[in-house]
Amino acid sequence: MAILPELALLTGALAFFALSLSKHLDDNQVRNTAVFFGVVTFLCALISVHQESTSFAGCYQVDLFSQFFKLMISLGLVFALIGGQDLKGIDKAVRPEYYMFLFLSCLGLMSLVSAVELITLFVSLELSSFALYLMIPMRDDRTGTREQMEAGIKYILFGVLATGVMLYGMSYIFGLTGTTYLQEIVPGLKKIVSQPAAFFAVVMVLAGFFYKLALFPMHFWVPDVYEGAANETTGFIATVPKLGAVALLIRFVIMVPGDVRIIVDLMTVLALCSMFYGNLIALVQTDVKRMLGYSGIAHAGFILFGLLTLKSNGYATAMYYISGYVFMNLACYTVLSHVSEKGENLSIKDLNGLHKRQPMMALLLALGLFALAGIPPMVGFMGEFLLLTEVLKEGPRFLIPVILAAINAGIAIYYYLSVIKAAYTEDADERPGVAVNTLTKVAGAALMVIIVLMGAFPARIIAYADTAVKTIM
């Protein structure tokens, strides 16, 4: 029962493996199967949300914390599947395989949030990453420039490098503490925390996670991968894996004892660099996906802000923020996947006159972008605001970082607004209408409701995240 959602994903992946063997495939059938398994996974996650167990020799822990993330991962998966259901950018012949890897990647993420042992954690991380490495080059080669190959290679090379660094750090941790179980590592590290070796180890491991979260300076892959991957793939990469990254970061940052100021300082600097770098470069982007990629780097900085408080409230707010971020971004990618006619990349101009071509999608896009920009009462605002409050609570030395972060929120509005401007004020000219089926409309409406309600009523979900994070502290 405890690993029901994982089993559902595995079944889904196997089902697609079986489907991929068949010669006569109906597009609709493949698509509906994917959505079906997505929904089943979500329901399973919902059922098993209060499960608790430890299995596989203590390597795999199912607790409130992991179940919170599984719930969010499965919900994100459902929206990603519906939002990108047409898979315009993926060749028909490989669609079952594509879905298989998608489900495997999700499986990796789910086991990642449950992993409490270094080897398990590493294997899960690789499972989720390798599936993604394969999904990127699956894009149709319509332009002939093979940019998806470039993106795939970039992703895998940077990914392997980051993994190597992380593995190296893990070996240090094992060497210093003699165990691979997180539970035993924590007291072990506390004893030797003043030694440079321990600091070195923790920073190396964190670097690996920063790569997943796309945080400065481990962000180099983001723009090219986002641009090179199909819209649907990017929609997934930009959202769901970040949940796993945040879960991991929280599990690791909890190990950092409160009196280690240097790690906190390092995280503050990285967070601010991320924000400025992401926001300033996003200002000049013309490709929507690249822009969202840079905005993602900036948002990763905000999430790190929540973690550097080293308090349960801060972690809970970070969990709330990343969940909100996933839905805001999925809202945008749902629109992108649908507006893109044949799966090509979209520039901001391609969204011109969207309000006429498809009012519902325009509204979804505007809401998602305003939320990303941190306009109340959407979830982006509440997350940002509570994170800043939590950080400033830590003392006056955080005043300057908080002010700089607030300035970033001001910078960001410009590029989000330029997209909204295109969708709402420009003329459509010759651009065609956008076809949207009922399922997408329902999902879009659900996303809008989630984005607004999560922002307007954050108390319950943060309280829940707080209890969840306290179970592992």
Added chain:
Amino acid sequence: MDCLIIQEGFPLLSFLIFFPLAGALVLLFFSDEKFARRWTLGVTLLEAAFSLPLITGFDTTTVKFQFAEAHQWIPQWNINYILGVDGISILLVLLSTLIMPFCVLASWRYIKTRVTPFMFCMLIMQVSMVGLFVALDFVLFWVFWEFMLIPMYLLIAVWGGPRKEYASIKFFIYTLAGSVFLLVAIIALYLKNGSFFIPDMMWQQYSTPFQVWVFLAFFLAFAIKVPMFPVHTWLPAAHVEAPTAGSVILASVLLKMGTYGMLRFCLPITPEATFMLAPYILWLSIAGIIYGGFTALAQHDMKKLVAYSSVGHMGFVTLGIFILNSRGIEGAIIQMINHGVTTGALFLCVGMIYERTHSRELRLATGVGKYMPWYVTFLAFFALSSFGFPGTNSFIGEFLVLAGTFEVNKPLALAAIPGTVLAAAYMLRMLQKIVWGGTDNPDQSHLTDLNMREIVTLAPFLLFVFWIGLGPQPFLDMIHTSVNHLLTQLHGIDGATVAATLLR
């Protein structure tokens, strides 16, 4: 929480906030244009009617917040949903509810494309305007303060004039960037007090440097909204490009949010800093008055003229607030209402001409008096009111402000006098051109006079011009107690600090 008088029974203020929201949601499902117009008019009229009990039930003798509601919102951070009105906010709430039906009426024919989304934006706008003036929790206030940018941005960007994109983005970024520090100040205040409840933050013993920083953060955000010289540059652009209803809302209500913020936050939360920095702000206000006057004098675009006159008029408001005596502040509040009525009406007038001639150029609208007698009658009264002609509303406001200023600082008051003269100059110049023009008037014989809808739209404004102008006492009574309380507290703090300095 003992400064609240909790409303038993029907939650009137919540209703006023969420009723237009419900009305807007209905428009999502029924998008017929005719229906949208009528529905929105109905909703705003009902909203206006439901705000009238605020007048009848308002107790003018208490300094507490009335019609209050308090509910938990985000307990982890002690953020609550608290609403209430006092003498400082009551008139502004009423202004924002009463003005909306006329904005809808003014857009009846003016808005031809995408009518339903327009009406949707108007209703959403109403939500944030009322919410902002009644919010007593800082987070709630902030939510409305920022949220309001979305509908206003869309009103300008979608239904605006030729340079709408430039104007709308400038408006959005100016306001948002200005309030970035406000957010940090709010968090800092929360950390000192442990609550976001606004009255809890007032009259606390903060250190002087803290007060100064908080004051500056507040002031930057509010000064941009007012807008004070020299951060006013977004205003003419936004006003000129916005559709008539947008201009009216912008002038009548949005600008007041800035001065309301100064009264509600700057004075009570950071009194020491207020005393310290008031002299500079006063001279800044004078600069705004004079600058607004001279620039308005040079305009050929009617809307720009009215927009720059706003800069001057709002200068009087900030002058009245920071002179820190009861005449000044009461005058400032009355002047806020006056500016809402008069400038709103002037924008409506400009819009009516624009609908007929499709130009806002002053020289293309000359000599219409012969063909539009009703129109020029209204225009004349509003123009007279705008430069503070005795018997009209602005006279009361400006007189109180100037009288308050003379009590404290004569050079300052003398410096403000040219502003009123300039106002007369630019308004009479506009009036002369529109009514009579010269010998080279364009042919205006095709113009039709105001129809019934337009007369109905303008008449209530005229009523208020004379009501406030001839019998301002009921309005002053409503604000008097709260203003006195504010000043007693303020000067109490001042006295205490002076005593402390003397003893040291």
